[in-house]
Amino acid sequence: MLHIADLRFLTALSSAPSLAAAARSLNVTPPAVSQRLAQIEARLHLRLVERGHGPLRLTAEGAFLIERSGTILGEIETLTEEMTTRAGRIEGPLHVIAPFGFGRLRLAPILSRFAGDNPELRPTLSLSEDPLGAMRAGPWDVLIHVGRLPDLRIVQRKLAANRRFLVAAPAYAARSGLPQSPVDIAAHRVAVVREDRADTTLWPLTGPDGTETSLRVHPVYACNDGEVIRGWALDGNGIVERSEWSVSEDLRAGRLIHVLPDWSLPDADIVALLNPRAVRAVRVDAFVDGLAAEISRNCR
CATH class of the missing domain: 3.40.190.10 (Periplasmic binding protein-like II)
Known part of the structure; x- marks a missing residue:
């Protein structure tokens, strides 16, 4: 019988280049990793990882298990998010992407105050001048952009006008x-x-x-x-x-x-993009609401 902890262990193992690297990421010793892997394989009566020198390689059965594990763990995370939302709690990870200057000078202090008011929040701020690349690089909940973006068919919320x-x-x-x-x-x-x-x-x-x-x-x-x-x-x-x-x-x-005060340039409004693949948790909506209020008040 497999447990959720086993699926998380095997997922971490599959993303590591070697058993030793997996041990470091799991903060355990290499023998402990080998022993736990052997116990799981014994329970399943299947070999999941090819032993030997070189990079860690999954067997066909191991690859199948990791693929299914990703789906199962994702559903559990989604369910957890949905229950947190129903309870109205502001907690868990919040991944925000923003441009360098605006992110460093304006957004970072707001995010710091929001996290201080909600100690169970785990914020991550990634600064990038390539929003499309940053969206593809890893998980994210909110992307802050200044100026025009191509039609991404993603929910956008205008936070503040910006000339x-x-x-x-x-x-x-x-x-x-x-x-x-x-x-x-x-x-x-x-x-x-x-x-x-x-x-x-x-x-x-x-x-x-x-x-x-x-x-x-x-x-x-x-x-x-x-x-x-x-x-x-x-x-x-x-x-x-x-x-x-x-x-x-x-x-x-x-x-x-x-300079040339009678001439105008196109506006570059400050907008928030919301990841359509992420659960709309309370923390996301609360952060964007607070961000809109502070930016409108302080950025003019």
């Missing part, structure tokens, strides 16, 4: 002046973020009369981290395009000023 601005430091404006029209930017120093596969050197601008233009800029500075770009702007190194959440406090304090 984009062209900004520069007063020191740069005093030294180099400011452009009066989009074409004037060609004579200025520009910094851009190079992230994802987006063409960040093409700035689509809309004028006060609705005139649209696509401005191709030739950056002097470039980085794949938006907060580095913001820092360069604060140092007076040139004109940058940044999200409202990133520079709102700098604009209020006068550390940065608007």
Whole structure:
């Protein structure tokens, strides 16, 4: 007879390159792993793992058992999630994916407070500028994205509106002046973020009369981290395009000023994507609700 603990043990064993590696992951000795495996095989009257040198290999029976174990363990986890949801408890794992800058500066403190208020929660925050890749890389519950995404046919919730601005430091404006029209930017120093596969050197601008233009800029500075770009702007190194959440406090304090304030860039709203394959647990909904409230209050 097999027990749930046996299925978890065999699943961990199957993902390890060797019995010794499995022992390390299970925090037991290699003889203990070998002994438990032998006991399970004896009960089933089947050999599940090929002994010998080299990487650990499953027999056909072992591979079949691992495949079925994945289904059974997944159903047990789902059932546990559903019962936790019925009880209204905020506990268990919460996997969140977010962009580097926004995740580090805005999301991480919110997640920390949420976990502090719910001590049975086990949060994981993964920072990535490749949301599609991050979604494929491992388990996730909520993905936070700033800006437009392709049609993923995934439930999205808008957390906050987020405008984009062209900004520069007063020191740069005093030294180099400011452009009066989009074409004037060609004579200025520009910094851009190079992230994802987006063409960040093409700035689509809309004028006060609705005139649209696509401005191709030739950056002097470039980085794949938006907060580095913001820092360069604060140092007076040139004109940058940044999200409202990133520079709102700098604009209020006068550390940065608007460039071409009558022209606008497309909005880059802050949205939460919910994993359609994950159980909509209470913890997910509670976190997203709290996140929306805090972002709307603090990111403007």
